[in-house]
Amino acid sequence: MKPPPFDYHAPGSVAEALETLAEAGEHGKVLAGGQSLIPMLNMRLAAPGHIVDVNRLAELATVSVESDGVRVGALARHAQVERAEQVAAAQPLLRQALRLVAHPVIRNRGTVVGSLVHADPAAELPAVLILLGGSVRLARPGATRDVPAAGFFTGPLESALRPGELAVSALFPTLPPRSGTAFHEVSRRHGDYAVAGVAALVRLDDDLRVVTAGVACVSAGPVPVLVDVTEACGHRPAASADWASAARAVRDRIEPETDVHASADYRRHLTGTLAERALRDAARAASDE
Structure with missing residues (x-):
């Protein structure tokens, strides 16, 4: 199929x-x-009058570790972020999630910020951003604004990006000591969108007791679903925390839908199972720090 006609722009700055x-x-x-936009154009699911190609803007292809987190520019590719050792050291959840994104060929071209703006509730990176409490920086002539993750994803394939704005970067905050993360998902085939997936974050005190615990679920609602399970696991030592109760709390909180890949009940069951597994792994990582 061919895309609808449009005017092509290649700005130099x-x-x-x-x-x-x-x-x-x-x-x-x-x-x-272009890993989402080009297929949508070819299938006539999008028909913009103007395509603005930003691939020549090298200043947007940066990845940096700052005092408050990892700043990823709009042209930073998945593979670039995944392979950066300083990023993995500062925020391990990014690498844990990115290794699950599609296939290497897709990761070599697809961008982290583009995935966030696409706002697919079955994608990994929106869940990572919302679990970490990150933000997306949006720019228009003469002004910028930082939109927190909690308000950025407004619906399936919908974000807070306004007409005429450019998402120039995203911030993934670093975590305090004794924090651990994990990401688990199940897909029909490796590289497919997840039937269900869970990003988990656990923070411990110096006595290795759970201070906070939370998960962000993919394919569980119209946007990534953030669930605080701190109370459910009882502020206990990580080794004896009630992760099964936390998983039940996750199942009660989500509202997955039935589609050709899975029923809502199966997705709910699977999400709970993945949540328990991810929380245990996150707690183990926090204990080993």
């Missing part, structure tokens, strides 16, 4: 890209990795 997007308004779409 971020400022030029912002001006072009502002002029295009709701008729403009950004091309970065």
Whole structure:
């Protein structure tokens, strides 16, 4: 299939890209990795009048570890972030999630920020951002704003990005000492979207007792579902925490849907099982720190 007709723009600077997007308004779409946009164009699921290609803007292809977290630029590819040792050391959950994203060929072109803006509730990175309490930086001519993850994902394939704005970076906060993370998912085939998936975060005190515990679930609702399970696991030592009760709390909280891949009941059961597994692994990682 062929895409609908559009005007193609290749700005030479971020400022030029912002001006072009502002002029295009709701008729403009950004091309970065293109792993979601190109198929949508070819299937006529999207028909923008203007495509703004930002691939020449090298200043957006940065990944840096800052005092408050990992800052990922709009052109940083999945593979680039996955392979960066300083990123894995500062925020292990990014690598844990990225190794599950699609296939290597996709990760070589797809971008982290593009995945966030696409806002697919079955994708891994939106769950990571919301679990860590991260944010996305959006820019328009003369202004920028940072949107917290809790308010960024507004519905299936919908985000807080406004017409004429460009998502220039995302911040994935680092965690305090004695924190551990894990990501588990089940898909029909490796690289497919997850039938169910769970990112987990556990923080312990110096006596290895659970201080906070939470999960973010994919394929469990119209947006990533964040569940605080601290009370359910009882503030106990990590080795004896009631992770089974935490898993039941997750099952009670989510509202998955039935589709051709799985029933809602199966997704609910599977999400709970993955939550218990991920929480145990996150607690183990926090204990070993």
